[in-house]
Amino acid sequence: MSIDIYVCWTVERRPTKGRLDMRVTKAQAEQNRAHIVATASRLFRERGYDGVGVAELMAAAGFTHGGFYKHFRSKADLMAEASASGLSTTAARAEGLDPAEFVERYVSREHRDGRGDGCTIAALGGDAARQSADLKTEFAAGIENLLTALQPPTDTPGDADQRAARMMVIDVLAHSVGAIMLSRACPDGSPLADEILDVCRKEILASLAQGNSDQPAASSPEA
Amino acid sequence: MSIDIYVCWTVERRPTKGRLDMRVTKAQAEQNRAHIVATASRLFRERGYDGVGVAELMAAAGFTHGGFYKHFRSKADLMAEASASGLSTTAARAEGLDPAEFVERYVSREHRDGRGDGCTIAALGGDAARQSADLKTEFAAGIENLLTALQPPTDTPGDADQRAARMMVIDVLAHSVGAIMLSRACPDGSPLADEILDVCRKEILASLAQGNSDQPAASSPEA
């Protein structure tokens, strides 16, 4: 019959997934769904929620748009799920990182220029502000997770220390997000874009070095 | 003739502009154009560049969509102009403001909850990052203007002081923008949204108070 044609299509579209049949294993379907979410997470970060249509999105994942509503109730649902996925990735990457290390990686040209791979907060935070409460809730949860991942391990959780640490990471995160977003709003490769990044990175790191009251290393750290 | 009817329509639609005729005074046309730009600037800040269509935009300004392309070459052109308009308004408002005063007003609930009236950078910076180089250039110019407006008047422009002041305002701006955007990405009225705002405002003001090397007031300022 037309099996050869199907195989041909398969090779042309998604060699990884490898199937274009009508019905698919339950495990395969789950995997396909995850792949759609991952693709959406990247595309949304690159072009914004309104910048990617359902059809284009499915095509980028290697499918036609028809099956979309077998996986998600609406585009808004996928937006929330893709955002949650991206946010959890960022939190996982930050896990165990020293705040200074986080800032070095976050407030960098590589991060600024790699929207699709970068932080969902910096890429879609502006869009999220105009979306549904559901999506904003996902963002808040993602932010909380990131804060937790960044909070230095306070084995003796004296309430004052804990609160101070939380305030510190909140401030560092907002500061870093602002630096990336401001830099991205400038023309690619413009001096101002780089200046913003360099100035902010330096200032954030300085405030971190000085704000360490645990290790009272004022100007000359450990000798 | 039908002047009475025109007046009636006028009252129903845009009492300010006052005319619905086909042809209009050159001055009136200019005023109409400015009104369209102002309306667009507000609507874009509230709903994003992709969230407002040309027809809806013109209707909000009191016109039909037909005349749009007599005023602007494309929607992208209006986006750039509306952004420039909003950015210059922000810079004008910041003119002569002490950095601390700026932060008090900028990192506030009123600003966060008033997108349409607030800073264009915070409202559209995320969108601008995905737009054309022309629009990004407008943003960079607007940011530069805001930096200049915020820079304390260095009457003796020693290069070192000047550069330090510039670094300070760049850092404060990015920090403030990040605080607003992060807070706006959280659900309306959520504790985290307010916490971000309060923590960041406090930290930014603290860094300003401490960073003042001109007035060497370390802990106890002027006596």
Next chain:
DNA sequence: ACAATAATATGACGATCGTAATCTAAAAAG
């Protein structure tokens, strides 16, 4: 006063949007 101009209204174009109905055939259930 007359002719040329241009700001607005009306209507329509093709493209794309999110969503859904229908079809197909293989996987899952019996």
Next chain:
DNA sequence: CTTTTTAGATTACGATCGTCATATTATTGT
């Protein structure tokens, strides 16, 4: 083996998108 279920393909719907063509008529230039 038979039946049911369902992932994905195909097709299509109505709405909206940015843009443009045309008509109208008061203003502007002469």
